[in-house]
Amino acid sequence: MGLINTTVIYPLLTALVLIGSARALWKDQWATTRLYLVGIGLSFGFLVGYFSIHQGFSASHINSVDRLFFAVSIAGLTAFLFHIWITRLRRYLLMPPATFIILYVLISPLLFRLQLAEAVGFILGTLLIWTASGMVWTKISHSHISNTSYVVAALGSAIIISLDGSLLIGQMAGALTAAAGGWWLLNQTQKRHEPLGKANMVFLQLLLGAILTLAYFYAEVNLIALLLIAFVPFLYPVCQRAIAISGTTAPLLQSIVTGMISSIPVLMALWLVWPEQSLY
Numbered sequence: 016m017g018l019i020n021t022t023v024i025y026p027l028l029t030a031l032v033l034i035g036s037a038r039a040l041w042k043d044q045w046a047t048t049r050l051y052l053v054g055i056g057l058s059f060g061f062l063v064g065y066f067s068i069h070q071g072f073s074a075s076h077i078n079s080v081d082r083l084f085f086a087v088s089i090a091g092l093t094a095f096l097f098h099i100w101i102t103r104l105r106r107y108l109l110m111p112p113a114t115f116i117i118l119y120v121l122i123s124p125l126l127f128r129l130q131l132a133e134a135v136g137f138i139l140g141t142l143l144i145w146t147a148s149g150m151v152w153t154k155i156s157h158s159h160i161s162n163t164s165y166v167v168a169a170l171g172s173a174i175i176i177s178l179d180g181s182l183l184i185g186q187m188a189g190a191l192t193a194a195a196g197g198w199w200l201l202n203q204t205q206k207r208h209e210p211l212g213k214a215n216m217v218f219l220q221l222l223l224g225a226i227l228t229l230a231y232f233y234a235e236v237n238l239i240a241l242l243l244i245a246f247v248p249f250l251y252p253v254c255q256r257a258i259a260i261s262g263t264t265a266p267l268l269q270s271i272v273t274g275m276i277s278s279i280p281v282l283m284a285l286w287l288v289w290p291e292q293s294l295y
Contacts, residue, residue, distance in 0.1 A: 021067035022189040030060030030197025064190025090221035098214035156216035159208035168247040171281030179288035180234030240284035
């Protein structure tokens, strides 16, 4: 029960309460302040889960999960700058350096053990995958479809990392899922679903990328399974087409269609890492 509380209940309730209260208190200003208030709710929701799960945080003896906290800080700053910089070129100039800094913070201890060619290859390969996936997440953030796709991807990563690598890192992915799920649940109560917005999606996709990176480099989770998770946002046109064919205009039904399609790569990844022996 303690694991469920720290991984799901605490971050979910934190995001729900903060975003729900902000929506009620600043109802008249919600249209102009939504991006900031939702971002605060998402970040606090994840951090509550993070510190509930990882109570041994230390700035002097940093381990792999400690590094995730610094990734959260960099991701939050990047999202804030992304929001206040109006020019599109400036926005997209933020992503590569932010991704590189987070990547270096996460895996710098491992780089010194590798030869130069290996280290450069790891960095460039990870940056390419992470940047491509992140750009797609950001591009589709204007649509409420991306809310469901993200929750499915984060939930899939939590299950796959827990099964194939590290329960602790899997719990971090679970806390991220719960925080994003709080916004998703609140959206289901509205007649018209609202998108996360580019800045908040930047924050969330950087965190998801950081967790997937930790899972690969520190827990040796199956690379193909992680790549399948990173592929989820590329299914956005398929989701759009399926919704158009179904003819449904109900946001909840659109979310169900999106969830079913987005879960295809997740199920493929799950098949790759599912243990041959019984889990019991």
